[in-house]
Amino acid sequence: MVPRLSAAELSSSPRTSRAVFVELIHTFLYSRACISAAVRNMPMLASGGDKSLPGESGEKRVGGRSAVSKLERLMNLIAMLLEARRPVTLEQIRNSIPGYQQESAASFKRMFERDKSELREMGIPIRVEPLDAFGEETGYRIPKEDYYLPEVDFTPEEKVALLLVHRFASGGLIPLSREASSALLKLSPDLGGANPLGGARPVPVRFDHPAEALEKLGAFWEASVRRKTVRFAYRSLGSSKPRERLVDPYGMYFDRGAWYVVGHCHLRGEMRIFRVSRVESDVVLEHPENPGPDFERPPDFRLSDHSRVLPWEFEEGAPQEAEVRLSPRIAWWVERDLGDIYPFRYLEDGSGVIRVTVRNEEAFCNWVLSFAEDAEVLSPPGLREAVRRRLRGILRGLEGGRDVRS
Amino acid sequence: MSGPEARLRRMLALIPYVLKHQGATFRELCEVFGVTREQLIRDLELIFLCGQPDYTPADLIEVSIEGDRVFIGMADYFARPVRFTPSELAGLYLACSALARLAGPAASSALHSAMRRIQRAMGMEELSPEEVEKSLEMATPDSREEVLSPLLEACEEHRVVEMEYFSYGRGELTRRRVHPLSMEFGMGHWYLHAWDEMSGEVRVFRVDRIKDLEVTKERFTPHREEEAGRKGTSTTPESGEIVVRLRFSLALAPWAREQALFSEFQEEKEGLVCTLRTDSLSWLERELLRWGTEVEVLHPPELRERLRRRVKGLLALYAKRSGRRRTDESPASCAP
Numbered sequence: 001m002v003p004r005l006s007a008a009e010l011s012s013s014p015r016t017s018r019a020v021f022v023e024l025i026h027t028f029l030y031s032r033a034c035i036s037a038a039v040r041n042m043p044m045l046a047s048g049g050d051k052s053l054p055g056e057s058g059e060k061r062v063g064g065r066s067a068v069s070k071l072e073r074l075m076n077l078i079a080m081l082l083e084a085r086r087p088v089t090l091e092q093i094r095n096s097i098p099g100y101q102q103e104s105a106a107s108f109k110r111m112f113e114r115d116k117s118e119l120r121e122m123g124i125p126i127r128v129e130p131l132d133a134f135g136e137e138t139g140y141r142i143p144k145e146d147y148y149l150p151e152v153d154f155t156p157e158e159k160v161a162l163l164l165v166h167r168f169a170s171g172g173l174i175p176l177s178r179e180a181s182s183a184l185l186k187l188s189p190d191l192g193g194a195n196p197l198g199g200a201r202p203v204p205v206r207f208d209h210p211a212e213a214l215e216k217l218g219a220f221w222e223a224s225v226r227r228k229t230v231r232f233a234y235r236s237l238g239s240s241k242p243r244e245r246l247v248d249p250y251g252m253y254f255d256r257g258a259w260y261v262v263g264h265c266h267l268r269g270e271m272r273i274f275r276v277s278r279v280e281s282d283v284v285l286e287h288p289e290n291p292g293p294d295f296e297r298p299p300d301f302r303l304s305d306h307s308r309v310l311p312w313e314f315e316e317g318a319p320q321e322a323e324v325r326l327s328p329r330i331a332w333w334v335e336r337d338l339g340d341i342y343p344f345r346y347l348e349d350g351s352g353v354i355r356v357t358v359r360n361e362e363a364f365c366n367w368v369l370s371f372a373e374d375a376e377v378l379s380p381p382g383l384r385e386a387v388r389r390r391l392r393g394i395l396r397g398l399e400g401g402r403d404v405r406s
Numbered sequence: 407m408s409g410p411e412a413r414l415r416r417m418l419a420l421i422p423y424v425l426k427h428q429g430a431t432f433r434e435l436c437e438v439f440g441v442t443r444e445q446l447i448r449d450l451e452l453i454f455l456c457g458q459p460d461y462t463p464a465d466l467i468e469v470s471i472e473g474d475r476v477f478i479g480m481a482d483y484f485a486r487p488v489r490f491t492p493s494e495l496a497g498l499y500l501a502c503s504a505l506a507r508l509a510g511p512a513a514s515s516a517l518h519s520a521m522r523r524i525q526r527a528m529g530m531e532e533l534s535p536e537e538v539e540k541s542l543e544m545a546t547p548d549s550r551e552e553v554l555s556p557l558l559e560a561c562e563e564h565r566v567v568e569m570e571y572f573s574y575g576r577g578e579l580t581r582r583r584v585h586p587l588s589m590e591f592g593m594g595h596w597y598l599h600a601w602d603e604m605s606g607e608v609r610v611f612r613v614d615r616i617k618d619l620e621v622t623k624e625r626f627t628p629h630r631e632e633e634a635g636r637k638g639t640s641t642t643p644e645s646g647e648i649v650v651r652l653r654f655s656l657a658l659a660p661w662a663r664e665q666a667l668f669s670e671f672q673e674e675k676e677g678l679v680c681t682l683r684t685d686s687l688s689w690l691e692r693e694l695l696r697w698g699t700e701v702e703v704l705h706p707p708e709l710r711e712r713l714r715r716r717v718k719g720l721l722a723l724y725a726k727r728s729g730r731r732r733t734d735e736s737p738a739s740c741a742p
Contacts, residue, residue, distance in 0.1 A: 069452070168504070192427060204586075
């Protein structure tokens with residue numbers, strides 16, 4: 001007969017690897033069955049040294065003894081419920097799993113309820129099932145078919161792609177990043193090692209970005225998918241105080257390092273774009289009680305029509321057509337960036353002329369001047385003059401307020 | 407996600423991982439699970455205390471380490487990780503779809519087929535792919551296949567790349583030979599980390615500023631120095647010798663605060679004083695032109711002077727009547 005290691009023995013304090021090892025040796029005296037286990041585990045104990053197991057945050061000290069760690073308890077609970085052929089009663093759980101035994105009946109009940117709800121939140125399907133036909137007594141079980149993630153066979157290329165997604169998601173740039181990381185962790189047995197294409201080095205791609213406000217991104221995205229109206233406090237650039245907004249989010253886009261939400265703004269009564277980093281409150285559903293959608297997107301709505309709205313088109317002013325000449329040094333770059341939106345032509349010398357629509361003169365000047373000598377406004381004269389005015393203003397500032405004429 | 411919970415999730419994936427890949431090395435496991443060797447040993451030590459009632463050694467999960475390899479046995483009930491929650495599935499789908507937009511068609515065909523496979527295996531009642539397409543847009547001008555995929559290939563095969571690159575710092579197009587080391591996506595752009603033959607150091611290049619490139623047949627041997635020589639990431643505020651202080655108007659102050667460029671802010675009555683460090687002033691002059699009269703250069707005086715000369719040159723350019731110049735005269739030739 002194999003002697004049973006009691007919970008008290010398992011949780012003797014201080015719990016060191018060596019203590020566990022000594023227990024194993026002790027058990028070995030009684031049973032040859034333990035030899036293999038002890039021997040198998042020796043190398044690990046050697047590599048682990050004899051430092052004590054660091055306590056988990058859920059660890060409690062009971063009667064001067066360190067309780068079994070919460071993680072160990074949860075792992076054992078999952079293992080037991082997964083392996084059970086019949087539903088397991090509360091009493092059986094309490095009598096079997098180290099960490100529950102030393103608790104009083106009431107505190108065990110509380111502890112178990114907490115553990116159960118934490119595990120369910122993680123997606124672990126703990127079911128309550130009747131023990132007999134009368135259904136008077138119930139027990140717990142984790143059906144393997146509900147627990148086990150189906151196995152997926154990926155091609156090496158797909159594995160590489162998913163490993164990239166893993167790195168991408170762990171940077172926390174996109175809505176539901178954490179959920180994606182957690183899903184990819186679960187896929188890891190099917191994805192395998194660092195470079196599935198067999199290279200010695202990991203795939204040489206990194207993602208490095210400041211973490212966005214993930215809760216807000218997730219809330220906006222889910223609301224846009226479920227078509228739920230949201231409420232939040234928004235500080236627009238021009239104003240010092242945030243204002244409450246009620247918005248039907250149609251979709252969201254990422255542009256040059258920032259996230260934006262496109263939606264119908266109830267306050268302004270029109271389509272508006274909101275930068276997520278300027279949202280200063282939680283994003284809450286306006287009608288959480290309504291399970292269905294609160295609005296529908298206009299049938300002709302296309303997110304890409306809004307995600308490429310350029311700063312100089314971003315105002316109410318009347319549109320003007322402007323021609324800008326770009327030097328050969330940058331013409332190719334502007335063509336690549338904007339050539340799909342505006343008419344662009346190359347001149348013989350490699351310079352280019354782009355024809356853009358301008359509603360906001362300020363923003364247009366900003367853009368043109370960011371290229372310094374490499375860009376020149378050709379027409380209309382009014383916008384050429386606007387650039388000159390801007391330049392004279394800068395010069396005035398630099399030369400100490402003297403009026404400057406060119 | 408709190409520490410213990412993250413650890414529990416990890417262990418529930420670690421066990422099936424090792425069961426499927428018996429003898430996985432420490433290095434592999436640390437990399438896959440993003441943990442240090444010490445953390446991994448702690449996880450394994452804990453796993454080795456778990457098992458089935460009555461928790462005799464014969465009931466416990468076997469964990470053994472031979473040399474650098476890890477083996478797990480007696481844990482068949484943990485043969486697979488836990489199924490996805492609906493939000494995990496949505497998150498995964500969203501991440502795949504977002505990356506497909508960023509990485510261009512080359513990388514995205516594998517992504518799309520992986521997504522289809524996941525969808526088939528897991529089912530996906532809650533979310534249609536069309537819905538994701540409609541709700542999310544994530545494109546950058548540098549997500550171009552003709553640049554991204556050859557660069558990635560060059561990184562993997564250690565091939566020398568010749569390219570024409572627009573150096574924003576100097577405002578010049580330059581021809582360079584580089585040894586591509588890795589690609590990085592940060593701050594809304596793709597970057598190439600590469601050893602630059604011209605300067606003899608590792609430089610960060612923004613992919614959208616690569617005008618042309620050719621992957622040569624020549625191979626390079628990445629040296630340890632090259633790999634280690636990575637500059638700080640391209641997304642941190644520029645580090646450099648020159649300290650620049652600018653004062654933004656109250657109107658532009660909230661915007662300035664959002665810029666990763668600045669390392670320090672100081673509020674004053676007239677506006678917001680922002681500090682940055684850089685190695686060259688040329689790019690900053692162009693930024694200053696862009697910000698216009700909403701910003702004042704407090705320091706260094708050299709920057710004020712350079713900006714003044716530049717503005718005068720531009721005013722001279724605009725003093726001429728447009729459309730009168732010969733077409734072979736580029737605007738750049740009018741620069742001082």
